[in-house]
Amino acid sequence: MNVEFSSEELAFQQEVRKFLKEKLPAKISEKAKHELHFTKEDFVQWQQILAEQGWAAVNWPVEYGGTGWTPTQKYIWSNECAKVGAPGVIPFGMSMVAPVIYSFGSEEQKQRFLPDILGSKVWWCQGYSEPNAGSDLASLKTTAVREGDEYVVNGTKTWTTLGQHADWIFCLVRTAGSDAKNQEAISFLLIDMKTPGINVSPIYLLDETREVNEIHFDNVRVPVGNIIGEEGKGWTYAKVLLTHERTGIAGVAKSKEAIAQVKQLASETSHFGQPLMEDSAFAQKVAALEIDLLALEYTDLRTLAAVSTGKAPGPESSILKIKGTEIAQQIDELKMEIAGYYAIPFVKDQFEYGFEGPMVGPGAAANSAPAYFNHRKTTIYGGSNEVQKNIICKAVLGL
C-alpha cells in the first residue's frame, strides 16, 4: 500500500505535461483561461489531436484503440488536463455509445462506427430522457415498430445535450408491448440524424446557452441493422454502460482546480480591509470543501483500482456522482460569494471569444452566477442524485 508515483508514472506525467504544452491549441487554452465558451470546432479539433496521439479513448480496450492506461495513469492524465484547462472529451460518442457498441454490437457495427468515434469524425448525442420519462426512465414511450427491414420511430426525446451538432443519436426505444413499465420491451437503436422526420428544437438553460434540445421523431425509418444486440435488451445494455461510465463522473481533477482558483481569487479579493481568504469564516468553508473533495478523490481512486483488478464498478460508483456534483456546486457558490456585487451583471457576449466591448467586472466574477445557474443541472442529470440513492439502497443495502 503506497501513495507515491513510481518512476515510470513520474515519467508518464512528464510526457503528458510536454504533450499538453506543445499540443493544446493556444486559442483553446486562452478560452479556458478566461472561462469563454468552447465551440464544436474547439472540441473536435482537440479530440482529433488526442486521437492522433492515441489518447482519445482513455477507457476503451486497447484492441479498439484505447490507451490501456493503469488507474494511476488515468489519474495523472485527468489531473494534468484540468491544470491547463484542456476541454474534456465530449462523452456521448467516446464514453457512452462506444462501450455499448464494442461490448454488445456486431462486428459490422464495430467496424462501421468505432473508427469515426475515435477520430471524432461523427458527433453523437444521447436519446434517453423524454418529456414524461425523467427519473423514471423505463417509462419511456418512443416507439420503434418493425416494418420489413426497417423500424418506424415515433416519439420525443429531450434534454439532448449538444444535439444541435449531432450526426447520429443513440436512443432507447420501445420495440414491443405497450406496458409502460416493461423494461424488456426497450431496445437500443442508432439513428442517423439526417433521416427524414427528425426535428431538433432548442432548449435554453438558465444561463441562456443552448446546451440541450428536444428531438421529435415523426415516422422516422431506421434500418433494422442499426439495432444493438437483441431486441428488448436495450435496458440491460444501458445499465451496464451507466455503471461503467460513472467512474470519472466525480470530476475530482476539475474540482481540485476550481478550489485552487477559489483560493487564488479569494486572496486577491479585498474584504473589510483584508484578503477574503483570510476571513476565518470563509477560509473554513474552503477547508471543509477541500477535505470533502480529498475524501472523494480517494473514493474515486479506490473505484478505479477495483475496476483495474477486474471488478466492474459496482453501484458504489453512485457515491462518485452524488458527492462529485454536490462538491462542484458548492464550489460554484463560493465563486459567487467571492464575486459579490459583480455576480449580478449579465453580459452574455462577454463569454464569447473575440468580445471587444468593455468588460463588466472581473472575468471570473462575471461567470460565477451563470456557472452556478447552469450547474444546478448536475445533481439532476445522469440519474438524479435521489435516483443514485435509490440505486445504493437497492443494490448495496438490499432495501
Next chain:
Amino acid sequence: MDFSLSEEQQMLQDSVAKFVHNDYDFESRMKVVKGDDGYSKVHWKLFAELGWLMVPFTEEEGGLGGSAADLMVVMEEFGKGIVIEPFLATAVIGGGLVAGAGNDLQKGELIAGIMDGSQQIAFGYVEPQSRYDLSDVATQAEKTDSGYRLNGHKAVVLNGGIANTLIVSARTSGSQADADGISLFVVDADAAGVDVQSYRTQDGARAAEIKLNNVEVSAASLLGAEGQALPVIESVLQRATLAICAEAVGAMEVAYQKTVEYTKTRVQFGVPIAKFQALQHRMADMFVEHQQAKSIVLMAAMKLDQGGEGAAKAISAMKVCVGKAARAVGQEAVQIHGGIGVTDELDVGHYFKRLTMIELLFGNTAYHTQNFARL
C-alpha cells in the same frame, strides 16, 4: 500508487476480524465494561500471543513493522466490535512515545513489556485548561539533586486507572504556552504523590484524573531530550488520530449495517420500515459517509507512511471528514432505530457513544478544520 493490502496485512485483518466476530459479542463486552478491571485480561493475553501488540513497532524495535497501514487494518476491525481493551493507550500512544523518544534502555524495558502484555501505559498530556493546545502545559518539573520533582494535574488520562506505568508531560522551562520546554517523564503509577482518580468514560473505557503532588522521579526517568518533547508528542498523537479514525470507520460500518438490517425487520403501518424512502435515502447517506471516511483514512495512512510535510495536513483532513461522518452516522443509527436506539440494552447506542467520543478526541472537527486551513 497501490491501494491493495499485502498478504501479511490480509492475514492480520483476518485474524482480528475473526476475534471480533467469534469472541467479542456485545454481552461479554458489556460485562467487561461494567466489571472491575475495565478490560479483559484474557483478551489482552491473547493480543500479546497473536502478536497484535507488536504491530505498532518497527522490526528494529522487535515489532512487526510499525506501518500506519498495518495500524489502520487492526483498528478498523477493532472498531467493528468497539473493542475497549487499551490497545490505543498502551501500544499506540505509550509505545509510540517510548519508541519515538526513549533511549535504548527505556526502549528495551518498556517496549518488551508492551509487546508481551505485561505493561499497561497511560499518557497524561491533557490538562484541565489545555483543551487541544498541546503546548499548553502547566505541570511543572523542577530539577532536584537526583532528578525531578513533578507537580500538576493531568486530565482525562486514557487508561489512567489501569496503567502500571504513566508517561506525563511537564514543563522544565518556559512559560505555560511555550512550544519549547516541555519534557516527558516515565512515572510509576504507584509512586508516592501520584493520586489517581479513575473513572469510566462515556464509551465504556477507563480514564483518570491524575494529580502529581511533589512526585520525585530519577533523572533516568526523563524520556527524550529535556524540553524538546513537543514534536514527538505531536507525531505520536497524529498516529493515534489515525488509529481512532480507522476504528471509527469500522464502527460506522457496523452502525449503518445494523440500521439497515433493523429496518428490514421492524414493521410499522403494516410494512417493514425499510420500505419508506424517507428512511432509505438517509441510510444511503450513511453508506456514502462511511465510504468517504474509509477513503480518507486510507489516504492519511499512506501519507503517514510516506512521511514528510504533508502528514499533518492529511491527518487534519481525515479527522474532519471522519468526525463529521461519525456524528452523522451515529445520530442516524439511533434515530432510525427509534426508541430501542436510545436504550442501554441495544449495541447501536454504544457504537453511537464511541463514535461521539472519537469526534472529541485529539482535536475535534472545528479544531482540525482550522488546522487544515492554516497548514
